[in-house]
Amino acid sequence: MNAFIAFAFKNVFRQKKRSVTLGINYTIVTLILALLLAFSAGAKFNIESNLVLSTAGHITISGQYVEKGRIYSGIKRTGDIESIVLKTLPGSSILVRYRINSSLYYKGLSKRLSFVGIDAKSETGFRGQMNFVSGSWEEFASDPNGVILPKETADYYGIASGDEAVISTRSRFGAFNTGTLHIRGIYRTDNFFFGGLVLGHFDFFRNLDLAASDASSTIYVYLPSTAGLSGKRALLLEALGKAGFVVSTPKTDADAIDAVAAASTTYRLDAKGHDRLELTLATIDEVTGIVRTLLAAVDGVGGLVAAIMLFIIAVSIMINLRMTINERLREIGTMRAMGMRAGGVTGLFMLENGFLALIFSLIGVLLALVVVALFSFAITLPSGGNLGLFLEAGHLVLIPEAGSLALIVSVIVSFSVLFSWFPARRAGRISPVEAFNDVF
Amino acid sequence: MHHKFLSIVAFFAVLPVSAACFAQAGDAKSDPAATAIVKAFEDRLNLEGLDVTNTFNLVQKKEGETDRVLQVKVFRRDSADTFTLIFQYPESEKGKGYYRKGDDLFLYLPSTREFAYRNRKDDVGGSDIRTDMFGKSNLEDQYRLSLAGRATVSKWDCDVVRLEARQLDVSFPIQKWFVRKTDGLPVKVENYSASETLLRTIYYIDYRKLSGDRFIFTKLLAVDALEKGQKTLLTNDGIETGAIPNYVFTKAYLEEQSR
Known part of the structure; x- marks a missing residue:
């Protein structure tokens, strides 16, 4: 089993260009969602604490x-x-x-x-x-x-x-x-x-x-x-x-x-x-009810943007995986000839995509943390006007919560695994004879 | 140290003492001589038995700002202690109006089509003119009256009557009325806050005689004492004493006029 997982992990880096192209999408979606949730949590905390202090x-x-x-x-x-x-x-x-x-x-x-x-x-x-x-x-x-x-x-x-x-x-x-x-x-x-x-x-x-x-x-x-x-x-x-x-x-x-x-x-x-x-x-x-409603709307818009991006990713996963399966027909045939069941082949491709999503969404989380650090310590914004609502000592209050970040990564990985199932299932169904003689 | 001591005195003494004074004024009786002077000019200025229609033109002058002009049509029936005011100029104020019945004053805002209950001495369009100037007055009911000496205003010898509010439901808890001896009409009024700071001075510049021994002012100047350089000049034109239909003195009339 460990060998199977290691093999799937190794395969993520076999077609670097394709993996990076798809992975960047995961990173961007993760970054957007992580920053949005950090903004919402920060705004809620900042508004509540400032209200309570005044x-x-x-x-x-x-x-x-x-x-x-x-x-x-x-x-x-x-x-x-x-x-x-x-x-x-x-x-x-x-x-x-x-x-x-x-x-x-x-x-x-x-x-x-x-x-x-x-x-x-x-x-x-x-x-x-x-x-x-x-x-x-x-x-x-x-x-x-x-x-x-x-x-x-x-x-x-x-x-x-x-x-x-x-x-x-x-x-x-x-x-x-x-x-x-x-x-x-x-x-x-x-x-x-x-x-x-x-x-x-x-x-x-x-x-x-x-x-x-x-x-x-x-x-x-x-x-x-x-x-x-x-x-x-x-x-x-x-x-x-x-x-x-x-x-x-x-x-x-x-x-x-x-x-x-x-x-x-x-x-x-x-x-x-x-x-x-x-x-x-x-x-x-x-008292902060209106603010929470407003922030929920901001989260909603962010969620919509993320959903659109995930839809694009879903299409990319389908195309990418189909191309990958075409290129790896002989490999599929060999695995099948060696006795690997259809489910094993399907699982391998799903696992590969799962790893890809995990690696790049973690990169997205890291980037989000860097952006949060920049806004928290380096970038100072003018406190006049309504922007002041979200600032503490001139810095935008962003609170990346561990639970939210874990949720984002889980959703993206699950999404990736789910959408890779459709082409991966077809790969699993290819018989060894077809794999060696035909083009899928 | 001395300065700080004065501050403490000002705070702990003036404000509570001034509030206590009003409590006392509520029970105390007026000076009969002062009451006689006030009753005399109220008899002349309260237009009971007459319906009066007139138009007030207000010009508000403020240092460094362009003059602000307001035109207000007034329907007044003192016998029923009621009046209706309708703003006619500028366009931004048109349709707005006041309706007063006894102690109750309502401001009608055409933008929301709602009536707001106001203090009976609300200012008119943010000027130094207050709605209590437009209707029947009964100062003895609201103030304890006392004589505060004599003074000369312009060329007239005047009796000075001091008014202290019996209740705090008045704009100016302390007032000084300067009433000229020649005809018993007021020529100057000083309005003070509860802590006796001068807020406004009104000069009654001219009066017009209506039927009998009744008068209505035709020109007055209000000078703001806090906003230096702010003055409001009010002229009273188109004065008529013909009967006014009863429905004019209703809230419905104000609503109808704004349509």
């Missing part, structure tokens, strides 16, 4: 409350919710945010910006991802009116650390309120999800919005493990429901994104006619 929790709690026929966005009884989370999901940690969209005025220039109020002492999300161009986290943390601006925003205003600017907002009740902000830092970040945000202090923005002392915009819950996330969310839903909140989950992926991006706005009218506190609990899987 604008989403493993479970994100957002909501609205109804008072005297008016619906206000945001959460009330924030402290109660925090206690319930910690009691229901022990070991979890919590970040509370206050978001508003307001205009910032400086020396005759104004622009509407997204502000996020954080607790500078407990903040773990933003802090580690900021590269300060000027100022520092400590300066920001020690000034209750302090803010940190993105570099692009600072450039727009021509504002520097130490300057003061005026913020004017229409509060949730409709009344305008203003405040003075001190620029305590200017930052750059590679995290796409908070590139444009102005960070300030939670209490400052809540007071600016004239909101109650127990109000917030969103609560991010971080769990020690995200295994069984839906089940953990179900526990929390039940506990919050028992505490008098009207709880729900996002109905669509867009609802989940809205929940994460919720900012304070002015009120709307309520038609239900009773006061209530409504909470929406979105898991990180739901």
Whole structure:
């Protein structure tokens, strides 16, 4: 048996030109599929981790409350919710945010910006991802009116650390309120999800919005493990429901994104006619649902391209093998005369093609790993625009997963073996007499 | 150090204190003298018993930008505390409109054919003009009124009335109205934020007398205090006091006009 396998392996290199021509196709298909899957896995990982480090929790709690026929966005009884989370999901940690969209005025220039109020002492999300161009986290943390601006925003205003600017907002009740902000830092970040945000202090923005002392915009819950996330969310839903909140989950992926991006706005009218506190609990899987759908579409297109290429390969296998069998008729006749059964001849040719596919798809995997390494360490891409979604420190995030690579190689080898069966079966059926006297 | 101390004072004192002030203003009674001044000009400017149709032309001037022009047709019936506004110019705004009934203000967007509930003092087309200028006003209901001295605006001696919001459902929680002594009409209004930063000043430049002792402003200038150099000039043309059909004061009318 070993001799049979060794013979088949050796035969792969007998007609080098033909083998290489066919093998290159295997390599290209493997390369495309490996890079596509690495891109999908990388994008999913990058988006999830960047979201979790900035604008989403493993479970994100957002909501609205109804008072005297008016619906206000945001959460009330924030402290109660925090206690319930910690009691229901022990070991979890919590970040509370206050978001508003307001205009910032400086020396005759104004622009509407997204502000996020954080607790500078407990903040773990933003802090580690900021590269300060000027100022520092400590300066920001020690000034209750302090803010940190993105570099692009600072450039727009021509504002520097130490300057003061005026913020004017229409509060949730409709009344305008203003405040003075001190620029305590200017930052750059590679995290796409908070590139444009102005960070300030939670209490400052809540007071600016004239909101109650127990109000917030969103609560991010971080769990020690995200295994069984839906089940953990179900526990929390039940506990919050028992505490008098009207709880729900996002109905669509867009609802989940809205929940994460919720900012304070002015009120709307309520038609239900009773006061209530409504909470929406979105898991990180739901928040990234649209991304996953998009990536599945990318994978689908890649799969289609690969399918077309595999079809071309199938035709090539048929033609190639037929030519090979024609050239090796005497060899087939000799093997058959020596007592090899038809199945043996068929198996030999299938095995040869299987080895060919294995060798060249492995080369494809190696090439894919080289490309991944180049993008991960050598090639830097501009982080502006939507491309930033897929970048980490300017490098495209590609994650080649061993399982995916093994699957690609298995599929290609199986495909090659399957499509070589048709001509190989005919080779096996040739009798020794036909092999020595006829042309197949 | 001194600077930091002031920041902390500004943060911990001004904002919560200003919110607390409104809670107090909600219960406190107005100064009768201030109320009398406000009631006097409201009686003249509230056009109860009249249907008024007019066209506002707004020219918004901003430093370094070309002037922005808006034309809005207004149908007003103060006796029913209602008005309908329809944008007529520019083309991009045409068909858009507001419908107000009492405290409820709805913005109609022809692009989506939907009504959005808005604060009753929404700005008009992103200008410094707010919808509360177009209808009946009842400041005593929303604000605690007090006298804040006297001042001269242009050549007129004026009483200054300070308004503090009773509830936060108003655009400007603090206002100062400068009311001229000669005819009791306001000539200047300063609008402040909750933390008492001046946001906008309005100058009532001219009025036209309608029937009886009723007046309607024909020209005003709104100056933005935060956006330096931004001003909006509003002229009021084509004023008519003929009866307006009831269906004009409905949401359906706005929808119909956008078709």
